[in-house]
Amino acid sequence: MTTDNDVLADFRALSEIGATEAGGVERQAATVNDRLAREWLVDWLRARGFTTRVDRIGNLFGCYEWHPGAPYVLVGSHLDSQPRGGRYDGAYGVLAAAHAACRVHERFAESGDRPAFNVAVVDWFNEEGSRFKPSMMGSAVYTGKMPLHQALAVTDHAGVTVEDALTEIGFLGAEDGPRAAFAAEIHIEQGRILDKEGIQIGLVESTWAAHKYQISVVGEQSHTGSTVMADRQDALLGAARIIVAVRELADRFPEGALHTSAGQLIVHPNSPVVVAREAELHLDLRSSSLDVLHEADEMLNREFAAIEMSTDVRIVKKSAHFWPASEYQPEGVDLARELSGELGLSHRPMQTLAGHDSTNLKDVVPTVMLFVPSVEGISHNEREYTKDEDICTGVDLLTGVVERLCRGDLRQP
Amino acid sequence: MTTDNDVLADFRALSEIGATEAGGVERQAATVNDRLAREWLVDWLRARGFTTRVDRIGNLFGCYEWHPGAPYVLVGSHLDSQPRGGRYDGAYGVLAAAHAACRVHERFAESGDRPAFNVAVVDWFNEEGSRFKPSMMGSAVYTGKMPLHQALAVTDHAGVTVEDALTEIGFLGAEDGPRAAFAAEIHIEQGRILDKEGIQIGLVESTWAAHKYQISVVGEQSHTGSTVMADRQDALLGAARIIVAVRELADRFPEGALHTSAGQLIVHPNSPVVVAREAELHLDLRSSSLDVLHEADEMLNREFAAIEMSTDVRIVKKSAHFWPASEYQPEGVDLARELSGELGLSHRPMQTLAGHDSTNLKDVVPTVMLFVPSVEGISHNEREYTKDEDICTGVDLLTGVVERLCRGDLRQP
Numbered sequence: 001m002t003t004d005n006d007v008l009a010d011f012r013a014l015s016e017i018g019a020t021e022a023g024g025v026e027r028q029a030a031t032v033n034d035r036l037a038r039e040w041l042v043d044w045l046r047a048r049g050f051t052t053r054v055d056r057i058g059n060l061f062g063c064y065e066w067h068p069g070a071p072y073v074l075v076g077s078h079l080d081s082q083p084r085g086g087r088y089d090g091a092y093g094v095l096a097a098a099h100a101a102c103r104v105h106e107r108f109a110e111s112g113d114r115p116a117f118n119v120a121v122v123d124w125f126n127e128e129g130s131r132f133k134p135s136m137m138g139s140a141v142y143t144g145k146m147p148l149h150q151a152l153a154v155t156d157h158a159g160v161t162v163e164d165a166l167t168e169i170g171f172l173g174a175e176d177g178p179r180a181a182f183a184a185e186i187h188i189e190q191g192r193i194l195d196k197e198g199i200q201i202g203l204v205e206s207t208w209a210a211h212k213y214q215i216s217v218v219g220e221q222s223h224t225g226s227t228v229m230a231d232r233q234d235a236l237l238g239a240a241r242i243i244v245a246v247r248e249l250a251d252r253f254p255e256g257a258l259h260t261s262a263g264q265l266i267v268h269p270n271s272p273v274v275v276a277r278e279a280e281l282h283l284d285l286r287s288s289s290l291d292v293l294h295e296a297d298e299m300l301n302r303e304f305a306a307i308e309m310s311t312d313v314r315i316v317k318k319s320a321h322f323w324p325a326s327e328y329q330p331e332g333v334d335l336a337r338e339l340s341g342e343l344g345l346s347h348r349p350m351q352t353l354a355g356h357d358s359t360n361l362k363d364v365v366p367t368v369m370l371f372v373p374s375v376e377g378i379s380h381n382e383r384e385y386t387k388d389e390d391i392c393t394g395v396d397l398l399t400g401v402v403e404r405l406c407r408g409d410l411r412q413p
Numbered sequence: 414m415t416t417d418n419d420v421l422a423d424f425r426a427l428s429e430i431g432a433t434e435a436g437g438v439e440r441q442a443a444t445v446n447d448r449l450a451r452e453w454l455v456d457w458l459r460a461r462g463f464t465t466r467v468d469r470i471g472n473l474f475g476c477y478e479w480h481p482g483a484p485y486v487l488v489g490s491h492l493d494s495q496p497r498g499g500r501y502d503g504a505y506g507v508l509a510a511a512h513a514a515c516r517v518h519e520r521f522a523e524s525g526d527r528p529a530f531n532v533a534v535v536d537w538f539n540e541e542g543s544r545f546k547p548s549m550m551g552s553a554v555y556t557g558k559m560p561l562h563q564a565l566a567v568t569d570h571a572g573v574t575v576e577d578a579l580t581e582i583g584f585l586g587a588e589d590g591p592r593a594a595f596a597a598e599i600h601i602e603q604g605r606i607l608d609k610e611g612i613q614i615g616l617v618e619s620t621w622a623a624h625k626y627q628i629s630v631v632g633e634q635s636h637t638g639s640t641v642m643a644d645r646q647d648a649l650l651g652a653a654r655i656i657v658a659v660r661e662l663a664d665r666f667p668e669g670a671l672h673t674s675a676g677q678l679i680v681h682p683n684s685p686v687v688v689a690r691e692a693e694l695h696l697d698l699r700s701s702s703l704d705v706l707h708e709a710d711e712m713l714n715r716e717f718a719a720i721e722m723s724t725d726v727r728i729v730k731k732s733a734h735f736w737p738a739s740e741y742q743p744e745g746v747d748l749a750r751e752l753s754g755e756l757g758l759s760h761r762p763m764q765t766l767a768g769h770d771s772t773n774l775k776d777v778v779p780t781v782m783l784f785v786p787s788v789e790g791i792s793h794n795e796r797e798y799t800k801d802e803d804i805c806t807g808v809d810l811l812t813g814v815v816e817r818l819c820r821g822d823l824r825q826p
Contacts, residue, residue: 082682082684082686082687083681083682083684083687084634084682084690128684128686129684129685129686130682130684130685130686130687133685135685135686189639190636190638190639190640191639191640191641192641208638210638220794221497221793221794221795222791222792222793222794223603223767223792223793223794224672224674224676224697224793225603225621225623225672225674225697225699225766225767225768226602226603226604226765226766226767226790226792227603227604227672227790227792228604228605228669228672228790229660229663229664229668229669229672229673230668231605231790234660234674236656236675236676236678237656237657237660237675239653240652240653240654240656240657240675241653241657242653243649243650243653244650244653244654244657247642247647247650250642251642255642255643256641256642259637259638259639259640259641259642260642261637261638261647261688262649262650262653263637263649263683263684263685263686263687263688263689264680264683264684264685265649265678265680265683266683267677267678269495269496269497269543270676270677270678270679271495271496271541271542271543271676271677271793272542272543272546272548272676272677272695272697273495273541273542273543273548273676273697273767273793274495274496274543274676274793275674275676275793276676277497277794282685284637284638284685284686286638352639353638353639354636354638354639354686355638377639377640377641377644378635379635379636379639379640380634380635380636380637380684380686380687380688381633381634381635381636381690382634
C-alpha cells in the first residue's frame with residue numbers, strides 16, 4: 001500500500017524535473033524535460049507491475065489488466081507544463097492517478113476480488129498547448145475530436161512538427177492505446193473557491209461555455225518615423241484596441257459572469273521602427289451562462305467593426321470555436337459525492353472554467369472530475385501551491401473512485 | 414562617364430539581391446542577402462578602380478585617393494533592409510554614391526584638376542536595426558557614439574552576436590576605416606511632401622527631435638480560463654493600454670505636430686491560455702518642436718501612472734533616450750541649394766523625421782543630406798517606389814555635391 005509519505009516524496013522527485021528557480025517547472029510538450037518526466041513515470045509504473053504503452057499521438061498509458069481484452073478505466077492528467085508553469089498543474093493528477101491505480105491493484109490483490117474493468121494511468125500528450133496548438137491535443141485525438149494526421153502536422157514556432165518532436169523524445173507510438181470504459185481525473189482547482197471556503201474537494205459538474213477566436217489584424221507596413229499619423233494602418237494599434245475592448249467587455253456584465261482574455265499576440269514584422277503590417281491574436285470569452293456568452297460575442301463583433309473604422313485596419317477571423325457549457329455525467333458526480341461522504345471530506349459542486357483532458361473524455365465515456373484546493377487560486381505560475389494534506393486527501397478520494405469504476409459500480413450509458 | 418541608363422540598370426541588378434515577390438527586398442544586416450549585396454558592390458567598385466576596405470564594425474568603404482593620406486569625403490548610405498522592406502531605402506543612396514564618386518573621378522581625370530580631399534563610397538553597417546539594435550550602428554561606431562565592443566556584443570533573437578554574424582558573412586575588418594573630412598548622403602524622403610508638392614529635391618536642414626523609450630510592463634502570470642478578472646495583473650493588457658494611449662497622444666496636438674509609435678512588442682510567455690507576466694515595448698515620440706515633445710513626454714508619464722493603477726501592473730522604463738532637433742551645417746544646405754539651382758532642379762528645405770547615417774556623421778564633420786521624392790511616401794514596405802527620373806536627378810545633384818566637397822569648396826568648421 002503506498003502511503004501519504006510515498007505520494008509526497010514522489011511528488012517532490014517529479015517536481016525536480018525541469019524545476020525553475022522560482023519553484024515552478026518548465027516542461028513544455030515533447031521537450032527534453034517532458035521526456036525526462038515521462039521516463040520517470042515509465043520507470044515508476046514498470047517497477048510496480050504496470051505495462052506501459054504509447055499511442056500514435058504520444059499519450060502514455062500504464063496498464064494493469066485483470067481481464068485481458070476488457071476495456072479500461074483511464075485515470076490521469078498531463079505531465080507537460082506551461083513555460084515557467086506551476087508544478088501541480090497536470091503533474092499532480094498523473095501522480096495521484098498512479099498511486100490510486102497502485103492502491104486499487106493492491107486492494108484487489110488482498111481481497112481476491114476480480115474487477116470488471118482494467119485500469120490504466122495516463123499522461124495525456126500536450127494538454128497545455130503552449131508549444132503546439134491546440135491545447136488538450138492528446139485527449140482530443142484519443143476521443144476522435146481531432147484527426148491524428150492533423151495533430152501530427154502541427155508545428156511549433158521553430159517549424160518543428162508534433163510528429164518529429166514526439167519521435168525525437170522517443171514517445172511516438174504505433175498503436176491506438178487501450179479502449180476506455182470510464183475515465184477519471186483529479187486536478188488543482190486553478191481558482192480560489194475551495195481555498196476561500198476551506199472545502200477539501202470540488203465535484204466538477206460541468207464546464208463553462210467558451211468562445212475562442214483566432215484573429216488577424218491586417219494593416220500596412222510603413223516607417224514609424226516618417227509616416228504621418230493619418231496615413232498609418234497600424235496592425236499593432238488595432239490589436240491593442242481589441243485587447244482593451246475585450247477586457248472592458250467583462251466589466252459590462254455583473255462581476256464574475258464573464259471571463260475574457262487575450263493570451264497571445266504575434267506582431268509582424270515587430271521591428272521598433274516599423275508600423276506593423278499584421279498582428280495575430282488569440283481571444284477567449286468564457287461564461288457559465290450561454291446568454292451572457294452570446295451577448296458578449298455580439299458586443300465583441302460590434303467592437304471589431306468600430307476598431308476597423310477607427311484604426312483603418314481589417315480584422316480577419318481566422319477561426320472561431322464555440323463550446324457550450326457541458327455536463328459531466330451526474331452519476332459520476334453522485335459517486336464522488338458518496339465516497340467523499342464516506343471518507344469524511346468536505347465537498348461542493350463546481351464548474352470548471354479551464355479545459356481539462358477530462359473535458360474531452362466525458363464526451364465519449366462516463367467521467368469523474370475532481371478538484372483539490374489551490375492556495376489563492378494561483379495557476380499557470382511558478383508560485384502555484386497546494387498543501388500537502390490536500391494532495392494526500394485527493395489521492396485517497398481518487399483511489400476510491402477508481403476502485404468503484406473498476407468494479408463496474410457506475411452504469412455505462 | 415556613367416549614364417542614367419547605367420544607374421537604372423545597376424539599380425535593377427542590385428534590387429534582385431534578396432528580392433521579394435511583392436517587389437521589395439529582404440536584406441537584414443549581416444544575413445546572406447546582405448553579404449551578396451555587399452559582394453556585388455565590392456565587385457562594382459573594384460572594376461572601376463576603387464580600393465575596398467572594411468572597418469571593425471563592418472562598414473564597407475570604396476576608396477579613391479588623389480592625395481595619399483588626406484582625409485575623405487564619405488558618401489553613402491546602407492545596403493541592409495527591413496524585413497520585407499523596400500528596394501530604395503538605403504540601397505539607392507549607396508548606388509547613387511558609387512555613381513557620383515565614379516563621375517567625379519572621371520571629371521577630375523578629364524580636367525586634370527587635383528582635388529583637396531579623397532573620396533570614399535560607404536555602405537554603413539546595420540542602419541535598419543531590425544535584426545541588431547540599435548539602428549544606425551555602423552555610423553554610430555564610426556563617429557564614436559557607440560563603443561565598438563558594445564556593438565560587436567549585441568545579439569539577435571537567436572543569440573548570434575554582431576561579431577559572429579559579420580565574421581560569418583566575411584565583413585568584419587581589422588582597421589578603423591578612412592578618416593572623414595566631409596560626408597554626404599542621398600535618400601528617398603520616406604514621407605510624401607516632395608511627391609505631393611511635385612518638387613524634385615529636398616534639402617535637409619535638420620532632424621526632428623525624438624524621445625525613445627524602451628519599457629517593460631510587469632504583471633503576474635496566471636491562467637486565462639480560471640483567474641477571475643479582478644485578480645489579473647495582465648502585462649499584455651497594460652501594454653495594449655500604453656499603445657492606445659501613445660496613439661491618442663498624437664491627437665491631442667495639432668495635426669502633424671507629433672508623431673508617435675509603438676513599434677515592437679514582445680510578450681512573455683505569450684501562450685494563448687496564460688495571462689502575460691511581462692510585455693516589452695519600444696515607444697517613439699517625434700516632433701520638430703522641443704516644446705511639443707516635452708509636453709508629450711509629461712503627458713505620457715501621467716498615462717503610465719494611470720495605467721499602472723487601472724491595470725495593476727508596474728511600468729518599468731528600461732531606457733529612455735532623448736535627441737533634440739539637430740541641424741545639418743547650413744553651409745552644406747547652401748551648397749546643395751546653389752547646385753540645385755545650377756542644374757535647374759526644384760527644391761525645398763526639409764526636416765527629416767527618420768534617422769539616417771548622416772544624422773551621426775553631421776555631428777563630427779560637415780554633412781550634406783539630400784532627399785528625392787518617394788511616391789505616396791510609402792516606406793519600410795515592399796511597395797516603396799521612386800520614379801526613374803528622380804533616381805537619375807538625385808545622382809546628378811549628388812555628383813555635384815561630392816565634386817565640390819572634394820574640391821574643398823565647403824569650409825571645415
